[in-house]
Amino acid sequence: MDKSTLGGLIGGWALVALAIMLGGVGFGPYIDIPSIVIVFGGTIAVTAGQFQPSELKRIGDGFKIALNESQTEPLPELIEKIIFYATEVKKHGVMQIEQKVLTEPNAFFKEAFQLLVDGTKPDVLIPLLELKLEHMDKRHTSLIGVFSNMGGTAGSMGMIGTLVGLVAMLANLSDPAAVGPAMAVALLTTMYGALTGTLLAGVVESKLDQKHKTEVTACEVIITGTAMISAEESIGNIKMKLNAMLVEAPQ
Known part of the structure; x- marks a missing residue:
């Protein structure tokens, strides 16, 4: 479990709940069915209309990725492992690492080093792996875009709900009993939209983007x-180049 993501979500919602409790009126006034329908129903409807079913099915995966620890190795450990493999190849030949490569849990790492074991030259190896990285980038960017869209749509639906409430309120100024519910819709839809966009979709989007950048950097390494290694560069050159990429990697 990714403690920072979980802690941020729980902490954010808990602080809002605490503020409501300290307000002295309880949670009742903050629950409004028309506002819920406008914001949550509207966000779901708009998102469903803007994306393909295949992308919508991945929303659950997005939440899981954001809430679970990253499967990508820390870059220093990844570099040390590559240096180890480079040293083994240099000393004993590429076949020395074949069996160990098959046990690697990182699919991208495993595929890259299997190409190396197969004797693939750099001019073929690099385009193949960059193509794989490009398609991974597209998949990740598409999923991040879904959550980015959900956050923006929730805020927009909140503003639409505010306008709906204001119109209803102005149309019923002569009826004091109708002004209160209309004002509730006007205010609570904005609140629901802001909370959904910031404390749900926004958190997931930011964490997915962070993990995506880390994974892309790892793949580039x-x-x-x-x-x-395929070009038979010296261990010193490999170490220097990879460590330079570590310094430039996003923290």
Whole structure:
């Protein structure tokens, strides 16, 4: 479980709940069915209309990825592992690492080093791995875009609900009993939209983007490492190049 994501979500919603409790009126006034229908129903409807079913099915996966620990190795450990493989190849030949490569849990790492074991030259290896990375980037960007859209749509639906409430309120100024419910819709839809966009979709979007950038950097390190091993570069050159990428990697 990713403690920072879970802690941020729980902490944010808990602080809002605490503020409501300290307000002295309880949760009742903050629950409004028309506002819920406008914001949540509207966000779901608009999102469903803007994306393909295949992308919508991945929303659950997005939540899981955001809430679970990253499967990507820390970059220093990844670089050390590549240096280890490079050293083994240098000392004993590429076949020395074949069995160990088959046990690697990182699919991208495993595929890259299997190409290396197969004797793939850098001019073929690099385009193949970059193509795989490009398609991974597209998948990740598409999923991040769904949550980005959900956050923006929730805020927009909140504003639409505010306008609906204001119109209803102005149309019933002569009826004091109708002004209160209309005002509730006007205010609570904005609140629901802001909370959904910031404390739900926004958190997931930001965490997915962060994990995506980390994974892309790790893949770039793997591509560079395997290409240099295939080109029979010295261990010192490989270590220097990969460590330079570590310094430039997003923190």
